[in-house]
C-alpha cells in the first residue's frame with residue numbers, strides 16, 4: 165500500500181450510496197483516476213466537501229497495488245476554484261470541453277504529466293477572462309497540444325503520404341483519416357477530405373506549441389479562425405467517432421457552419 169499525494173483536476177463526480185461520491189480526477193503524477201469519497205457531506209471533513217467540476221486540488225489517497233478496489237480519498241484541499249471562468253458561460257463551456265477531451269483521449273491510469281500541465285494552464289487562461297474574440301485562440305492552443313500529446317499530431321506542412329511539401333498553395337486538402345494534408349497525387353478520392361487554407365495550417369502548427377495563457381490577447385482573422393475550427397472539429401469527430409458534445413457550444417461560427425453545407429438536413 166502506498167500513500168499518494170498529487171495535484172488533481174476534478175473531471176466528474178457521481179453519487180455513491182447515501183453519503184459518498186465517486187470522483188474522477190486528472191492527476192499530475194498518476195494520470196486519470198477515480199477515487200471514492202466517503203462521508204462527503206460531513207461538515208469540516210478533510211475531504212473538502214462535495215467535488216466541484218474543474219476544481220484544482222491536492223488529493224491524498226492510499227493506493228493498493230494488485231487491488232481491484234477503488235482507492236479511497238483521504239484528504240483533499242482545493243487550490244483553485246477558477247471563479248473567473250465560472251462567471252461567464254462561454255468560458256465555463258470551454259472548461260467543460262477540456263473535461264470531454266481529457267476523458268476521450270487520455271486512457272485511465274496512464275501517467276501524463278504534460279497533459280496535466282497543459283490542462284492547468286488552459287484553465288488558468290480561461291480564469292483570466294479572455295475577451296470572447298480571443299477565446300477560440302485559447303481553445304485552439306489546447307486542441308493542438310492535446311492532439312500532439314495524445315499521439316495524434318497532424319502532419320500539416322507536407323503530404324502525409326509522400327512527404328512532398330506544398331509549394332505556393334493557398335489551400336491544401338486535409339484528410340483526417342490519413343492524419344494530415346494529402347497532395348493531389350496521393351489523394352484517393354475526396355471522400356472525408358476538406359479544404360484547409362495554408363494560413364490556417366500554419367496557424368494550427370504554431371498554436372499547438374503555445375502556452376494557452378499567452379494566447380488570451382490573440383485574435384485571429386475570422387476566415388482563419390473558421391478554417392482552424394473546422395479542422396479541429398473534423399479531426400476530433402474522426403478520432404472520437406462522434407461529435408464532442410461541447411464542441412458546438414462556445415463557437416457561434418461553428419454552429420452556423422454545421423447547420424449549413426457540411427451536414428445536409430435529413431429529409
Ligand SMILES: [Zn+2]
Nearest residue numbers: 323326347350
Ligand atoms: Zn503526396
